[in-house]
Amino acid sequence: MRQDRSSVRTERDEQFHDFVAGRRAALVRTARLLTAGDTHLAEDLVQAALTKLYVSWPAFRRADNPDGYVRRVLVNVLTDERRRVWRRRERPMAQLPEQPGPARDPATGPADDALRQALRDLPPRMRAAVVFRYFHELGVEETADALGCSVGTVKSQTARALDKLRTALRPPGGAAPHGAASHSVVLRQGVSS
Amino acid sequence: MMDLHDRLDQFAGSPAHPDSTQIDADVARGRAALHRRRVTGAVAASATGVAALVAAVAIAAGGIGTGGVGADAGTGTGDRTTANGSVGASADGAGDGRVRLVAYTGAQPKGFTIDTVPDGWFIQTDDNYSLLLAPDRAKNPGPNADPSRDPVYDPQSFVGKIGIMLQSKDAHGVPEGTTVTVGGKDGVLVKSRPAMTPDGSQPPADGDTGWELYVRQPTGIQLIVQFWEGLGLTQDQMIDIGAGVHVHKDAAQGVG
Incomplete structure (x- = not known):
């Protein structure tokens, strides 16, 4: 039977498949934070980042710091996405529409x-x-x-x-006195600003 | 008291681990993008080779110093380069099948008014935030038209049209571009970035990704005239259209 060339899985496919299986969920979490809770944009970011990773897979595999490589790709995609906003596909409006947030999506964390x-x-x-x-x-x-x-x-x-x-x-009602640091946000021990 | 890490951790949620369908889709997108990249690279290399060959033949035929390779070669005197890099008509190039600008004679909106439009275009919709010019065919969509498939019929969509607006309150600065004068005001003509999809950027085959004309208003706010890709306008025509846009006191900045 004639085999479709596109159906042959390459070594790159196998490696990439394993990477996605192991890392995709964590990437989505990061992307949700990078997009301030926009779950749809976060999914777009992850898809775009993974696509870029696949294309540059040999470079990713050679990278001294693969995690850092992935982070840079995510940031670059995020920046691209923001720059794309310059190019409007829809008419501008006075107020942004309500976006589905974590409270409306059981896959995300509680409403905040x-x-x-x-x-x-x-x-x-x-x-x-x-x-x-x-x-x-x-x-x-x-x-x-x-x-x-x-x-x-x-x-x-x-x-x-x-x-x-x-x-x-x-x-x-928790306004801090002028010049005083508020304690409503605290960092983890050992993490300084 | 709040631990920022914990709060971010909760906010990020717990997305399910991807199933095989989702992973296969990621692989397929990657493969498609890699294929496109290889094809594009091959075409570019091929085009470079052809261009070099044509240049060599032209030099051989015309001879160095005879004027055989110059501004007039190939395009003919009087043609101007369009915004997408192809050879186009002059702004008054009537009768050659290309875009012609005409005076707008219809009813004027409130937020923005306009003096000049491409021939056969009309104001599809307007409010205080934007003015949208569309080709005449958008006037009569017919019973089978589907605005979700053909956005020219969708008055909310800028695709295939000329959008006029003030810069969003959430946007600042002007991208890099060509400095121009637009009706006596400072302007910048910016080549649009190609639309990005999860499959990767896919610039159109002819390289035209659309244009945006920024015109600084006396208030300091930027007027933006956005020309979608494939409209066939020259840069001079875009500037002429921009020069005919007037921003009135009711015009307001959008957000986002």
């Missing part, structure tokens, strides 16, 4: 509308810095590598992000 809004209010790369520093608990150097920027930029971006998050996530 305040956090979602706070993350949405951060510029994408600042948000990514927060995700890598305080969710993945990467060092400043690794975060800088993922974002393709300097260590100093990571420090300043995360400091500004934390200020914004503290303000946004301050509990009602």
